[in-house]
Amino acid sequence: MPWHNGNYPPSYKNQPKYLRDKAVEIANEVLASTGNEGEAIATGLKHARAHFAKLKKEKDKQE
Numbered sequence: 080m081p082w083h084n085g086n087y088p089p090s091y092k093n094q095p096k097y098l099r100d101k102a103v104e105i106a107n108e109v110l111a112s113t114g115n116e117g118e119a120i121a122t123g124l125k126h127a128r129a130h131f132a133k134l135k136k137e138k139d140k141q142e
Contacts, residue, residue: 081107082103094124097131101131102126
């Protein structure tokens with residue numbers, strides 16, 4: 080079941096909105112390709128965290 084509009088996995092509940100939104104976007108892509116909700120949830124959160132860590136690192140490097 081794809082997630083959208085405030086409907087997201089319970090494990091995303093305590094994440095900041097920006098991170099949760101990115102994780103849901105990634106999880107939906109993984110879900111569409113694999114059909115495995117557990118894998119989609121874990122991968123979405125992992126890759127969203129990596130995405131924002133990379134952005135922060137790039138921003139810090141520019142300053």
